[in-house]
Amino acid sequence: MMRYQILNALLHFLFFFIGAGIGSFLNVVIYRVPRNMSVNNPRRSFCPSCQYHIPWYHNIPIFSWLILRGKCASCRSPISPRYIGVEAFTGIMFYAVLWHFGGEWDQIVQWGPKVLCLWIFMSLLIAGTFIDIEHFLLPAEITRNGTIAGILASVWVPSLQGEDIWWRAGVMSLASAAIGFGGLRLVVELGKLAFGRKKLNFEKPEAWSVTQPDENEPPIVTIGDDKIEWVDLFGMQRPTDRLLITSPSLRINDQNYTDVTVELYVETMKVLDAAGKVEEFNLENVTTLKGQATSVMIPREAMGLGDVHFMMMIGAFVGWKAVLFTIFAASVLGTLVAGFTRLTGRAQWGAKLPFGPYLAAGAALWVFYGIQVMSWYLTKVTGSEEF
Incomplete structure (x- = not known):
């Protein structure tokens, strides 16, 4: 013994x-x-x-x-x-x-196959979390390849989706991935409607510019002392997203402008003068872009497209119930962390933490105790344990 x-x-x-x-x-x-x-x-x-x-x-x-x-x-x-x-x-x-x-x-x-699949899932969550913390991005190599891995894992181990038959688990995995993608994308779009713009007005004109230090890297927008990465402005690739700048002076390549409004889109730019004349430029042809700004309207996202793909991967691995639980748990965790950092005087630290780690924590919580947590919650709220 x-x-x-x-x-x-x-x-x-x-x-x-x-x-x-x-x-x-x-x-x-x-x-x-x-x-x-x-x-x-x-x-x-x-x-x-x-x-x-x-x-x-x-x-x-x-x-x-x-x-x-x-x-x-x-x-x-x-x-x-x-x-x-x-x-x-x-x-x-x-x-x-x-x-x-x-x-x-x-x-x-x-039990070995399920443990192996969950090890793979945890590895993807951990890699995505630490990349997101350091770089504020969730690479497609993690999320999209992880989605494929989740579908294959569900076919191999149907119990990941709460099923007994492999083909039903595969269908459920595909549907759950779609729910994960579509559900969080809906949250992003609603957040965009509610909090999608931030306006800044300056007492004195501030210098601004768009530069691209490396041709393999996205451009960087500099406004005063602040630097904003292109992906933070146009990461969702919406044709309607725009950065609006009121500019008393502007230089584009070898041309100078005064008292204009600049509309920057993901691939193009418009310049409107006081008389209503509009000039449009393809950003690929713009080598110099700088000027002064008296006001700026910045597009904002509730979260990035990487989070949406991350949620798709989570759904592919552990099902649609996990999708609903993860979004709920991540929101609660984010609120608790924000409240804690404010109470401890570290609100700036909490504001710099992306949403991906909260999604990963919510998904991990689901794997171990999701059913129990939701049964307890539903019993308290509705008197029913079914989820």
């Missing part, structure tokens, strides 16, 4: 360490994917500061970071605590999935 208990404990530790190893790979994904780098080339991890290729004995999950005291073995530059954090957190989540959904080892054929 003692031997079995020791073996069981070792196996549980092994699965935690497997999760930590996957977390080490997720760190590669988190660093490289938003920078348009291949996760396979170079194959070995490297120090971002000195490009030192890290040998295996300096790349052991959790332990290497602790032994090296969070510094590169070559140049001694600090290594972000995010690396050990992702490794430890992934290990914990892998173990939590095993603990919650696993069973007797002689029945691993029955």
Whole structure:
């Protein structure tokens, strides 16, 4: 009996360490994917500061970071605590999935596939969360490929969708992905109608410009001391979204204008003078764009298109009920965090946190305790436990 208990404990530790190893790979994904780098080339991890290729004995999950005291073995530059954090957190989540959904080892054929699929799901949530925190984006490599993985996983393990038959689970996964995409897209559009514009008026004219330091990167709009990325203005690719600038002086390429209104769209620009004359430009042909601004009307989004795709992936993996629960839970978590940061005087920190991490937290909560939470909530509100 003692031997079995020791073996069981070792196996549980092994699965935690497997999760930590996957977390080490997720760190590669988190660093490289938003920078348009291949996760396979170079194959070995490297120090971002000195490009030192890290040998295996300096790349052991959790332990290497602790032994090296969070510094590169070559140049001694600090290594972000995010690396050990992702490794430890992934290990914990892998173990939590095993603990919650696993069973007797002689029945691993029955519960193993579901655990494996949920490990993949948790890995996608973790990678998406940390990329979104650092870069305010959710790459299509995570969300769209994750949606495909979710559909395939549901066909393989129908219980992910609450079904017993593979083809019904596949249909439910597709429908849930559509509900996830459409439901959150509706929230985005309603938020756009309610909070879609922000107007700024300046006592004195402020300098503004649109620049593109790198042709492979989107343009940056500078207004006074503030810099706004193009994707934050036109990320939803709506033809009606516009940045409206009242400009007493303006320069476009080699032409100068005075007392005009500038309408910037995702691909074009209009210049209106006081007499009502309109000139239209294709932004691809504009190399210089700068001037002074007395007022600015900025388009705003309730959230980005990446969040919509993230929700599509969540629906594909765990179903339409999870979609509804995740949106609800993410909204509650966001409100609680905003309230906490205001009470503690850190409201600026809370305002800088994107919505993706809240969606991931809501989805993870659903996986472990979603049915119980919703049953408790519905019992309190309606007296019925059915969800």
